[in-house]
Amino acid sequence: MTKNVFKLSKSVLEWIESNQEKFIEISNDIWSLAELGLFEEESAKLLADTLEEAGFTVERGVADMPTAFVASYGTEDPVIAILGEYDALPGLSQVAEPIKQPRKEGGPGHGCGHNLFGTACLAACLAVKEAIKSGKIKGTIRFYGTPAEENADGKGWMINAGVFDDVHICLTWHPWDLNFVIANNFQAMYNVVFQFKGQAAHAAGDPFNGRSALDAVELMNVGCNYLREHMIPDARIHYVITKGGQAPNIVPDKAEVWYYVRAPRVEDVKALYPRVVKVAEGAALMTETQVDVTLLGGSANMLPNETLENLLHEKMMDIGVPEFSEEDLDFARQIRQTFPENFFDNFLAVLPQDARPFFESFKDKEFCDVISPIFGRGITMGGSTDVGDVSWVTPLAQFAIACTTIGTPGHSWQSVAQAGMTIGHKGMLCAAKVLAIATIELMQTPELVEKARHEFEEKIKKTSFQSPLPDGARPPIEYYRSLYKNK
Numbered sequence: 444m445t446k447n448v449f450k451l452s453k454s455v456l457e458w459i460e461s462n463q464e465k466f467i468e469i470s471n472d473i474w475s476l477a478e479l480g481l482f483e484e485e486s487a488k489l490l491a492d493t494l495e496e497a498g499f500t501v502e503r504g505v506a507d508m509p510t511a512f513v514a515s516y517g518t519e520d521p522v523i524a525i526l527g528e529y530d531a532l533p534g535l536s537q538v539a540e541p542i543k544q545p546r547k548e549g550g551p552g553h554g555c556g557h558n559l560f561g562t563a564c565l566a567a568c569l570a571v572k573e574a575i576k577s578g579k580i581k582g583t584i585r586f587y588g589t590p591a592e593e594n595a596d597g598k599g600w601m602i603n604a605g606v607f608d609d610v611h612i613c614l615t616w617h618p619w620d621l622n623f624v625i626a627n628n629f630q631a632m633y634n635v636v637f638q639f640k641g642q643a644a645h646a647a648g649d650p651f652n653g654r655s656a657l658d659a660v661e662l663m664n665v666g667c668n669y670l671r672e673h674m675i676p677d678a679r680i681h682y683v684i685t686k687g688g689q690a691p692n693i694v695p696d697k698a699e700v701w702y703y704v705r706a707p708r709v710e711d712v713k714a715l716y717p718r719v720v721k722v723a724e725g726a727a728l729m730t731e732t733q734v735d736v737t738l739l740g741g742s743a744n745m746l747p748n749e750t751l752e753n754l755l756h757e758k759m760m761d762i763g764v765p766e767f768s769e770e771d772l773d774f775a776r777q778i779r780q781t782f783p784e785n786f787f788d789n790f791l792a793v794l795p796q797d798a799r800p801f802f803e804s805f806k807d808k809e810f811c812d813v814i815s816p817i818f819g820r821g822i823t824m825g826g827s828t829d830v831g832d833v834s835w836v837t838p839l840a841q842f843a844i845a846c847t848t849i850g851t852p853g854h855s856w857q858s859v860a861q862a863g864m865t866i867g868h869k870g871m872l873c874a875a876k877v878l879a880i881a882t883i884e885l886m887q888t889p890e891l892v893e894k895a896r897h898e899f900e901e902k903i904k905k906t907s908f909q910s911p912l913p914d915g916a917r918p919p920i921e922y923y924r925s926l927y928k929n930k
């Protein structure tokens with residue numbers, strides 16, 4: 444960091460610290476609201492209102508999604524975007540205690556820490572705004588309110604609406620149990636629902652008059668399970684049956700199965716997906732039913748940007764790791780007693796292969812107390828994220844900060860509990876600081892922006908972006924409204 448950047452960063456960090464209570468409160472409010480993707484009305488409003496009150500220009504309801512928004516401050520270049528998420532997960536309601544206890548039985552919960560995610564990005568944007576306002580740096584800071592990461596790939600729909608077109612650089616982060624730059628790839632994915640329609644009949648009286656939509660679902664699943672042998676090894680197919688009929692004595696005339704189809708690159712998933720559709724059509728043919736295929740979302744793999752990854756690593760080293768208290772350690776020890784016995788093996792297994800030896804000695808640590816070296820370049824991990832789509836339209840990098848004890852299972856009640864208390868808050872504030880000083884450095888160092896953009900342009904020349912979302916498709920708000928009706 445140059446002396447000038449250092450001085451400015453110091454005042455930005457002090458600003459975040461002096462406002463930290465406000466950010467903890469916002470994070471807790473979003474945690475309590477725990478709104479599902481595409482319906483994060485109150486959470487999005489809280490973030491957007493806070494930005495508007497601070498002088499940002501806010502455009503709400505972008506890309507046909509009421510909970511998507513873009514908040515912008517400044518008029519000059521470079522335009523630096525920070526991606527915020529705030530959607531919760533179904534069925535994970537949990538109090539902020541180390542024992543399993545839902546706040547609302549069957550209700551949603553922040554099992555991916557997106558309350559911390561969105562709020563850290565908010566804090567960083569507001570802090571950078573203060574620096575722009577003071578005249579010490581030039582640039583535009585944008586908060587991208589990106590809904591429905593978990594269920595509908597909000598960012599892909601926003602890209603198709605053109606809201607990223609003038610962005611120079613994009614940064615983001617994610618809560619984790621480690622502190623690292625996320626340099627690995629994530630799988631490209633299709634999120635799709637197959638709705639079969641048949642003919643109802645008395646299941647005992649005149650079954651010969653029935654055409655079972657549930658049979659079609661079951662045959663489709665069998666077909667896909669055979670397909671597994673003949674697809675590339677890293678691809679993944681998984682499904683849940685979301686409608687299977689009303690009673691055993693009625694041949695079901697409606698049945699529905701929800702699939703995620705994943706593969707390491709968009710082109711791989713684009714090749715696999717039509718084969719899954721063929722299986723569905725085959726199942727419909729066998730059962731004399733009809734099938735409707737509705738794409739609910741899709742995300743691309745990551746296009747990495749090493750220039751930005753290196754910048755984030757340097758800023759993480761400047762800020763250091765979150766400091767957890769005795770009470771936090773105690774909470775961690777208690778919640779770890781609820782983890783499966785082999786939790787540490789599971790923890791190692793989901794790391795990029797090149798990172799495993801480094802973390803092998805972490806078994807007895809409650810919290811990650813280091814910023815890890817950069818691991819995972821060129822390695823594809825099992826999950827997917829719509830952050831991948833954004834990485835194809837603007838240079839992007841992301842990092843993770845420890846917001847849970849090591850080994851906390853993803854999308855779990857244990858994760859929800861920690862996202863609603865001091866462990867999560869400390870990670871969140873640390874992430875806000877990294878995002879803010881990385882943005883300051885970019886705004887003060889045009890050659891760094893140029894270098895990141897050059898790397899991006901060179902990569903995009905070789906492989907251009909193919910959106911997994913088909914032309915003319917719209918965000919699946921109505922589908923999810925009916926799915927979540929009783930939740």
Ligand SMILES: [Zn+2]
Pocket residue numbers: 555556557592617
């Ligand atoms: Zn997440």
